[in-house]
Amino acid sequence: MTRVGVVLFPGxxxxxxxxxxxxxxxxxxxxxxHGDSTVQGVDAVIVPGGFAHGDYLRPGAIARFSPVMAAVADHAAAGGAVVGICNGFQVLTEAGLLPGALQKNRGLSFLCTTVAVRVESTDSVLTSEATTGAVLRIPINHFEGNYTCGPETLRELQGEERIVLRYVDNPNGSVDDIAGICNADRNVVGLMPHPERAVHAILGSTDGAPLLQSLLKTGGRLRATA
Amino acid sequence: MVCESGSVRFDVQVEVRLREGVADPQGQTIERSLPHLGFKGVEGVRVGKSIRFTVEAPDEAAARAEVDDMCARFLTNPVIEDAEVTLR
Structure with a gap:
């Protein structure tokens, strides 16, 4: 059974x-x-949403220095899966595990709604069980979800098909409608939508299930390692 | 201020700003609001933040180098922000 560790920061x-x-x-x-310097040998790590360390200075700016983050970086470097959801995505960009940054939403609105996102690549630890082109209804809940990066980084993300999820109707001004990206090794994924809030009919959508199932099915490993 | 150790304590002000070309929704909202209060002709509103502290260093160059390092590694996100440092 795939062991998933969910990082708990204050906030x-x-x-x-x-x-x-x-x-x-x-x-x-x-x-x-967050204060332990280990990921306890789990197969996959989820950095969850919230306001780690109160989002002081910038979302993720302080969280990046929590002792667990060095262990998360080691886990990622060894090919282990890391998924940052919402604030977790912000933490992963601040930690340098994913490129770019999340800015305040266009229009300066806090967004709490369900949006449609399209699966753009199934080559990542979070999308391997999804279908390219499938449109998923997943909740968003953020003020700083407006993904931005330099033109070179954007070309890289596009050229290497590392934009794994795009908004169908861009809610926050994200460049190129980006809702989720992965790193070059495709084992680190960050996304603003909350798949964990869309896994049961009682929650209004089950569209997040294939994403988390990807993480479980791959056992945190996208490809078999030698 | 000269400290006992012979080093100097500097007053530091770091003004963190969004890089040129990075959209500033706060600035845009303020800019759109000002005309409603009768302030006409305001353009180019940009919102940043100001961080103040003191730092002890042998001289101004050393203090500036230390603060620049803080800015690069922590006080700003270089993807979207830069900083103007003032030492006194």
């Missing part, structure tokens, strides 16, 4: 949803305390 608020979703989908889930 995280989606960690229980992530734990529940992983367990509901058949995975093993446990919390990882």
């Amino acid at each position: 995280s608020n989606c960690e229980q949803d992530a734990l529940e979703a992983v367990r509901y989908l058949g995975g093993d889930a446990e919390l990882l305390w």
Whole structure:
């Protein structure tokens, strides 16, 4: 059974949803305390949503220095899966595990709604069980979800098909409608939508399930390692 | 201010700004609001933040180097922000 560790920072608020979703989908889930310098040997790490360290200075700016983040970086460098959801995406960009940055939304609105996102690549730890072109209805819940990056980075993301999810109707001004990206090795994924909030009919959508199932099915490993 | 160790304590002001070309929704909102209050002709509103502290260093060049390093690694996100540092 795939073991998923969900990082808990002071100020995280989606960690229980992530734990529940992983367990509901058949995975093993446990919390990882931000102050511990280890990911406890889990197969995959989820950096959940919320306001890690109060979002002081910038979202993710302080979280990046939490002791667990060095272990998360080591886990990623060794090919292990890391998924940052919402604030977790912001943390991963600040930590340099993903390129770019998340700015305040265009129009300066806090967005709390369900949006349609299109699967653009199935070559990542979070999308391998999804279907290219499939449109998923998944909640968003953010003020700083407007993805931005330099033109060179954008060309790289586009050229290497590292934009894994795009908004059908861009809600926040994200460059190139980006809702989620992955790193060059495709084992680190960041996304603003909350798949953990869309895994059961009672939540209004089950469209997040294939994403988290990808993480469980790959056992945190996109490709078999030698 | 000269400290006992012979080093100097500087007052530092770091003004963090969005890089040129990076959209500033806060600035745009303020700019759109001002005419409603009768302030006409305002353009180019940009919102940043100001961080103030003191730092001890052997001299101004050393203090500036330290603050520049703080800006690059922590106080700004170089993808979207830069900083203007003032030492006194």
